[in-house]
Amino acid sequence: MTFESNLDKYAELTVRVAVNIQSGQSLWINAPIHHPEFVRLIARKAYQAGAKHVHIEWQDAICTQIKYTYAPDEAFHEYPSWRAQALDELADNNGAYLLIDADDPELLKDIDPSRISANSKAAGAKLVKWRESMSSYQMTWSIIAAPSSAWAKKVFPHLEEEAAISALWDAIFKATRVDQENPIQTWVDHNATLRSKREQLNEKQFRKIHYRAPGTELSVELPANHIWRGGSATNETGGFDFNPNIPTEEVFISPHRMGTHGTVRSTKPLSYQGNLINNFSITFDNGRVVDYTAEQGFESLKAMIEMDEGAHYLGEIALVPHESPISNSNLIFFNTLYDENASNHLALGRAFPTCIEGGTSMSKEEQESAGLNNSLIHVDFMIGSAEMDIDGEHADGTIEPIFRKGNWAF
Structure with a gap:
C-alpha cells in the first residue's frame, strides 16, 4: 500500500470518524505549516462531507520558540480575546475543532518554565467557556498527529531525517489502523469493543x-x-x-x-x-x-x-x-x-x-x-x-x- 493511499485513508478517517463532519457544520483545523498537502486533503474531504466552512489556523513551532525566547515578559500574561471569542462562536454554532499535533517534544527545553506557566494561565482564563464546551461534549473535537522532523528524530534517533519521518508515518498509520483495508469499519468495531468494556x-x-x-x-x-x-x-x-x-x-x-x-x-x-x-x-x-x-x-x-x-x-x-x-x-x-x-x-x-x-x-x-x-x-x-x-x-x-x-x- 502506498504512502499516498494511506494518507488519503487517514484524511478520510479524520473527517468521517474523528470529527465526523455533518452537513452544514464548520470545521476549524489547527495545523502545522509543514503538512499543507495533508491539511488540503482533510479540507477537501470535509467539504465533500457537507462542511459549510473550513478554517485553517497554521502553526509554526519555530515561531513559537522565537516568541518564548525574545518576547517581553508581559506578552505571556496576555491572551488574545479575539481568538477566544472565535472559538466560543465555533462552539456556540456546534462547529468542529481538529488539532493536528506535530510538536517537537523538547521545543521549549531552554525556556524559563515561568514564562510557559504564565502563558498557560493567561490562556486558561480566556478559554474557560471553550474548554467547558469540549469537556461536556457540547461540540465536536478531535486530536490526531502528523510527524515533524524534530519529533521523528526523537522517536527514531538512529535514522536520517527523511527515513525517520517515513518511519514515524508508518507507525502512525499502524497505530490509527489506517494500514488496514477498511479503517472506518475497523474503527466502528474498535469503538464497539471499548463501549463493551466501559459498560x-x-x-x-x-x-x-x-x-x-x-x-x-x-x-x-x-x-x-x-x-x-x-x-x-x-x-x-x-x-x-x-x-x-x-x-x-x-x-x-x-x-x-x-x-x-x-x-x-x-x-x-x-x-x-x-x-x-x-x-x-x-x-x-x-x-x-x-x-x-x-x-x-x-x-x-x-x-x-x-x-x-x-x-x-x-x-x-x-x-x-x-x-x-x-x-x-x-x-x-x-x-x-x-x-x-x-x-x-x-x-x-x-x-x-x-x-x-x-x-x-x-x-x-x-x-x-x-x-x-x-x-x-x-x-x-x-x-x-x-x-x-x-x-x-x-x-x-x-x-x-x-x-x-x-x-x-x-
Whole structure:
C-alpha cells in the first residue's frame, strides 16, 4: 500500500470518524505549516462531507520558540480575546475543532518554565467557556498527529531525517489502523469493543480502584453515579458520535477529587509544553499532591502542579491494556496522544462532567460537591506496565480483579 493511499485513508478517517463532519457544520483545523498537502486533503474531504466552512489556523513551532525566547515578559500574561471569542462562536454554532499535533517534544527545553506557566494561565482564563464546551461534549473535537522532523528524530534517533519521518508515518498509520483495508469499519468495531468494556465497568459501580506496580501503591475513590467513558463520544447538541482522540485504546473516569491516597510512579516520559519530564513520582493524601520527584524536568513538573489549586488533584484515571497496538510497537513516542494509549494513565487537573450522571447540567459548585475537580489544566501521565495489577473495590468492601499483569482480567 502506498504512502499516498494511506494518507488519503487517514484524511478520510479524520473527517468521517474523528470529527465526523455533518452537513452544514464548520470545521476549524489547527495545523502545522509543514503538512499543507495533508491539511488540503482533510479540507477537501470535509467539504465533500457537507462542511459549510473550513478554517485553517497554521502553526509554526519555530515561531513559537522565537516568541518564548525574545518576547517581553508581559506578552505571556496576555491572551488574545479575539481568538477566544472565535472559538466560543465555533462552539456556540456546534462547529468542529481538529488539532493536528506535530510538536517537537523538547521545543521549549531552554525556556524559563515561568514564562510557559504564565502563558498557560493567561490562556486558561480566556478559554474557560471553550474548554467547558469540549469537556461536556457540547461540540465536536478531535486530536490526531502528523510527524515533524524534530519529533521523528526523537522517536527514531538512529535514522536520517527523511527515513525517520517515513518511519514515524508508518507507525502512525499502524497505530490509527489506517494500514488496514477498511479503517472506518475497523474503527466502528474498535469503538464497539471499548463501549463493551466501559459498560461492564459501569454496571459494577466500584467504590474504589487500587493500583499496584513497582513504585506504585495507589488507591483512588470514585464518585457516586459515575460513568466510564472511552472510544467514541456523542455530540450532546447534535446527537451524533465522534472520536475525541485517534488513536485511542482507553476507557476512563473522573475520580472523586478528595479520594486519592498513595504514591504512583511514571513509566513513560511526559512531554509537557515543550519539555520532557521523566522518571517521576507523585504522592497523594486526601486527593491532593503532597510530594513529587523527577529525575528529569523537575521544574516543569513543579510548574504544572503549581498551575492552580486544581492542578494538585486528579481529573481522570484511564485503563489501557498493555497488549494493545501502540504498546506492542515497543516505541516511546514522546507524545501524550500516543504514549497514553500504550499505558494506564492518570491526569492532573480538570475532570470531565460527562463522567457523572447529570454532570453537564450541574453548576461548578454542584460538580465540586459531587467530587469533580476543576483546573486550568488537564495533563495525562503514564503509569501502566506489564507489571501492574488493578483491583476494583465494591461498596461492601469485596475486591474484584480488573487488570492482571497489565491486561484486562475480565
